[in-house]
Amino acid sequence: MLENIPILSLLLLFPLVGALVTFFVKDQKKAKITALVFSAIPLILSLLMLTEYVQNYGPYQFEETYSWIGSLGIQYMLGVDGISVPMVFLSTLLVFLAIIFSWDIDHRTNQYMALLLVLELGVLGVFMSLDYFLFYIFWEVVLIPMYFLISVWGGPRKSYAAIKFFIYTHIASLVMLLGIFALYFEAGSYNGGNYSFSMEVINSVSPMFGATFQAIVFGALFFGFAVKMPMFPFHTWLPDAHVEAPTAGSVLLAGLLLKMGSYGIIRVAFPALPSGAQDWQWVMVVLAIASIVYGAVMCLAQKDLKKMVAYSSISHMGIVLLGFATFTEIGIAAGVFQMFSHGLITAVLFMMCGIMQHKAGTRNIPRLGGLAAKMPYAAAFMMIGFMASLGLPGMVGFVAEFSVFTATYDAFGWLLLIPVISVAITAAYYIWAMQRVLFGPVTTEIDTAHLHDVNWYEALPLAVLCGFIVLFGMFPQLIMGYITPAIEGIVTLLGVI
């Protein structure tokens, strides 16, 4: 049925058109509805894609290729495999839900909604590009809407946070661009002067690249991706950006933008530079464990609920990298699954932070208390989110983290203890934070008499996300079925099996 429809291009087209249309809708209510419709269409398309995608068949599906800048070997080339399909679904879902969640935005609404759609365009482009140049363009497109989202609708220190985010990630992506150029020229010389940015063309000759070349270029690419993920010690932009960003911005930043970094490692760095990846394996392991520990420890020190969630993101993205660095099929697949699961969970957590700020007027944990009695629904969502995040069995986070740790034990043995213990520490702190915020005596620090429970536009996205958290926790195969076959190729290339 979908054979003749360029489904991937349509996935890009609707957010783009939607952004333009929304921008010119001056009426607030209409702008929201327009944006909602234009984000619903990609969601439907991505659901169609999920059903039409043939698992276990070929590397890329729904491919589209058009020559774009022929003289430089650049093409408009899209395609998805088992790694990108879950990410595309996640992107369309989160943007759709973020737009619903932002229903109470009343300041420059049309611009806000348009920026969310531009962000969707960029993120989807990153997850679907099969050409390094195109990949880079979408990668950069993402920066601009996020910059504005933080700097216009952000908190008190928004200017500082926005420019810091912009500069950090821009420098990182330029270093990555250098790496991509190096790949382009090196691959061209192996292809007899036939220069191309196509991932397939470059990856087909990548095992022949010299060892030194691979090590250097992998370093450049890894730097670019590690800043985006972000890995310790390149993470400092993240807490600032999160604390200042509006809720929908935080949801998409943690849910999608961080995933671009880890997606880049698996889509670009590993296949293009397999031996470089092996040279850097221990650096990746050390940085991953450092991020897990550091993120967890920093969580302990936070009084601001949102900052705590931000640091937990660093910790959880460390688990993704740890999975990748095992170079085993189960480890990498679990890392990808962790990307997906963290996207769902972190969205719930940031939405809860937004609700606390909005309803209670503060996110400061010591000032909150006993809110479960006043806001039972919010409390329920918050508990599901926290439990999922700390890895309660039966929820999506558990499956992902458990598989990563299994693979880590296979690959590195008792080194596993360090991340596992630190995750246990976070779990304790999460429960303590939850206890303080939700249970115990009702706080007197804030005015609790007029505290309302969640509104419909807040409850709906949270309910959908919590539903998916449980669903994919119970049936991880629904997503793993896509991921696992796509990993085989990468693992073979790494030559570890």
Added chain:
Amino acid sequence: MDYSAIYPELILALFAIAIPAIGMVVKNSKYLAAISLTGIGLSMLAVFLFFYNGTGPIEFDTGLLVLDNFSALFMMIFLCVAFVVVLASGKFIENEKHVPEYYCLVLLATVGMLLVASAQDLFVLYLGIEITSMSSYALVAFRKKDLRGSEAATKYFIFGGFSSAFTLFGISLIYGLTGVTSFTEVGAAVAGLTDMKEMLWVALVMVIVGFGFKVAMVPFHSWAPDVYDGAPTTITAMLAAGSKKMGLVAMFKFFLIALLAIKADWEIVVAVLAILTMTVGNLAALNQTSIKRMLAYSSIAQAGYILIAIAVGTEFALTGGIFHIMTHAFMKGGAFIIVATLATVAIGDRIVEYKGLAKRSAILAFAMTIMLFSLAGIPPLAGFDSKVVLFSSAIYGATDGSEWMIWLAIAGIINSAISLYYYARVVKYMYVDELEEGEKSEKLKLPTSMLAAIIICVVAVIGIGVWPEPFIEFCKDAAAAFF
């Protein structure tokens, strides 16, 4: 002699001479602008016909001027700049004195640029440079009563005079050593030169200093911010987008044809100067409070990027250099014209005055954002594409024995990252900062002709950005014709 090689120059010169005469009768700035635009349009048509006929290079008086893919492309760029500048000037200078002279000088300056584009001879090149320079000195001083303008013009004149003297001294040394003046013959003679090499180095230093002033290369750049700041803003647009690029074209011819044989002697020097120029330009731009000065320093930085093309010196690098000159003409020209347009509605050139501009004029704020992001090299805008070609040529050129060229690309990329900060700051003022009570917030009424000029630039920047293929091909052909 085949006069069809110099039709573009002839047409433009005719109009330049006619305009003061017409100006005796027609005083209205808009009509004079329309007449100038006709001249520029006809000149463009002549260039276009060259491309269209595809006859190959046409020489005028063997060894003096040539109309080939290289010169025709640059003529097109310079004519586009002139077109946009004149289009914006119609309104910008309508209340000034000496309006006919203004258009005459703009056209004459353009004639000089066209001559430089097609020159094949050291002295024709020098002649072209001087025609443009003399016209620009007067244009910078156009507002005689304006103290800053007069100061800028004096400074420009003195620095320009010095740099011309240096260039001329270098040229005469080269002539003394080789006995010829055509670039290709000089190139051959330099390659065969055995003794007196020291004199050649002296000539080289003189030429670098002379052109260094013209293109505002660090450490010869100090005049540029003052002059760009003091000149009428439309003229600033012409200086940045046109006459400075003319200096770069002259440098291409000098270094990559006449002095190519001794490239090993100068490539490191040019490379170091390129890196210095971009770094100093960007760092100085960071804390400017005047948008004109900020854009002036950004121009210095951009010249640094283009110098990469000379240091690398391959056909690919030249393609990148030409492409960046092309895109820079639109984005920097466009940016200055936006500044000029805002000046007509009493928004001055301090960056803080751009606060809340998005509310007051959505189209100008959007256009400025496009220009600035393109200058910073954000995809998918034209500036990104041309930087990609330029920087990647440095990586490609970095082969055995010239690995250092990779540092040109790295420096360029780091500089692009730095530059984003000051460009984004302006965008922040326009979009993010809210107007407070009591600040002017009414919608701006903007002159149509200036808007038209801006829209041309926006369309070019986005168009080239999204569909660069044909433009890269043009630049490739031009670079091929050059070598």
